[in-house]
Amino acid sequence: MKTFKTPPIAGAIMMALASTAVSANPDTANVDDAILSVPGLMPSATLEMTDNPGLWFKDPIDGDALVVIKPGQAVHIKMSEETRSQHTITSLLWPVGAKDFPVDQEKPSDASITKGLDKPGLYVFTCKVHPYMFGAVVVDDPDTKGLDIGSELELVTGVKVPADSDIAKKLLRTFFVVTTPSLWRDYREAEWKVNLPDIPLNIKGQTISLSALSMNMPNKLQTPKTPGVGEVWVNTQFEMIEGKKKPGTATRIDAANWKVVNKVKGVKEEMNHPHNMWPDNTYQHIYQTQWFDKRLLTFERASGKVTNNIEVGESPSHVMTRPADDILYVAINGGEHVVKMTGGAAPSAVKSINVGPNSSPHGHFITDDGKYMVTPNALSSSVSVVDLDSETNTIIPTGGDSDCGLGYA
Numbered sequence: 001m002k003t004f005k006t007p008p009i010a011g012a013i014m015m016a017l018a019s020t021a022v023s024a025n026p027d028t029a030n031v032d033d034a035i036l037s038v039p040g041l042m043p044s045a046t047l048e049m050t051d052n053p054g055l056w057f058k059d060p061i062d063g064d065a066l067v068v069i070k071p072g073q074a075v076h077i078k079m080s081e082e083t084r085s086q087h088t089i090t091s092l093l094w095p096v097g098a099k100d101f102p103v104d105q106e107k108p109s110d111a112s113i114t115k116g117l118d119k120p121g122l123y124v125f126t127c128k129v130h131p132y133m134f135g136a137v138v139v140d141d142p143d144t145k146g147l148d149i150g151s152e153l154e155l156v157t158g159v160k161v162p163a164d165s166d167i168a169k170k171l172l173r174t175f176f177v178v179t180t181p182s183l184w185r186d187y188r189e190a191e192w193k194v195n196l197p198d199i200p201l202n203i204k205g206q207t208i209s210l211s212a213l214s215m216n217m218p219n220k221l222q223t224p225k226t227p228g229v230g231e232v233w234v235n236t237q238f239e240m241i242e243g244k245k246k247p248g249t250a251t252r253i254d255a256a257n258w259k260v261v262n263k264v265k266g267v268k269e270e271m272n273h274p275h276n277m278w279p280d281n282t283y284q285h286i287y288q289t290q291w292f293d294k295r296l297l298t299f300e301r302a303s304g305k306v307t308n309n310i311e312v313g314e315s316p317s318h319v320m321t322r323p324a325d326d327i328l329y330v331a332i333n334g335g336e337h338v339v340k341m342t343g344g345a346a347p348s349a350v351k352s353i354n355v356g357p358n359s360s361p362h363g364h365f366i367t368d369d370g371k372y373m374v375t376p377n378a379l380s381s382s383v384s385v386v387d388l389d390s391e392t393n394t395i396i397p398t399g400g401d402s403d404c405g406l407g408y409a
Helices: 012-020 166-178
Strands: 045-049 066-069 074-079 090-095 113-116 121-126 135-139 147-150 152-155 160-162 191-194 200-203 206-209 215-218 231-236 249-254 259-264 274-279 285-290 295-300 306-311 316-321 328-332 337-341 349-354 372-377 382-387 392-397
Touching (some): 045 066, 066 074, 121 147, 160 166, 274 316, 285 328, 295 316
Parallel strands (some): 045 074
Antiparallel strands (some): 074 113, 090 121, 090 152, 152 160, 191 215, 231 249, 274 285, 285 295, 316 328, 337 349
């Protein structure tokens, strides 16, 4: 049995990584509400998908983004009660030769999986709609020294990399940084310090410490020398606010001096992961998508007063208006359509425009003349060109994955 001693560190996930590695006991797993993918396969650990920045996949026992099990045991991955959006459960990285991998759910849903894992090594999961969500399972052979990372890892792109290569180590460090908010870069500090704990890892049969992947980097912010004109609005999507369970604010910056003026917090509405916004033609109202939710929020630009908060569909990502008539178009990233809406203080849906099967439109664009709307389709490797007068759609294959945004070159 492996036991590790670690000093106090920032981020509960690191401490729990060490303690979880001591044992992976099926009797301690929360299986009361498990939806089994394979009859009779009982999970030894659980990861719940959440709205929490960093801990997108969370062990309900320890609150970490990583769980440890033994070869032949299973992990249960499910939606938590606190998430307001649907996700996919998709493999991002796994040991080469792992049985029945990769795992992929074609479309976002509320469905869970229970997956048995035999080959020791690191398995990382993500969501294709929200692709910076990371959760991981280490299948650890108790007879080896250190937590088993594996000998060779396969990426979702099909690339295979040695586990001791620079790219594999950078990916490992990135996982721990992304899933540990206390390690995120804070420009209020003079230096960005990524201090990882002294936990032994088994990589290609060699034992190294996770702390060897620690790094420091100077922080330097520069204010633009040339004053701007008007205002700049920024979605500070992960910002946590007192009295509010869900993250995110809309932040106004005065371009004349590049200083923050105020924040629209949406406390009463529990504004959830504000991702993209757009003003009406008069700059009186701002329309705000909530990416880990189903709602579009409208607020007054001058006062920040919320005037509307309406459901539009799964994971609304981007919003734009048509220049001529100020009609709104909201991309439904968790679906296959863009919602056409009236504008003003209280937008309402007019109709849905389908942009193709399994499309997952994200950052659409409307031409200056208002004739066409182009949607990059994140799950179908295509773009859709919609004639906004006839509302007919032409799908153009692009190849590759994760088409997210468009604009003029």
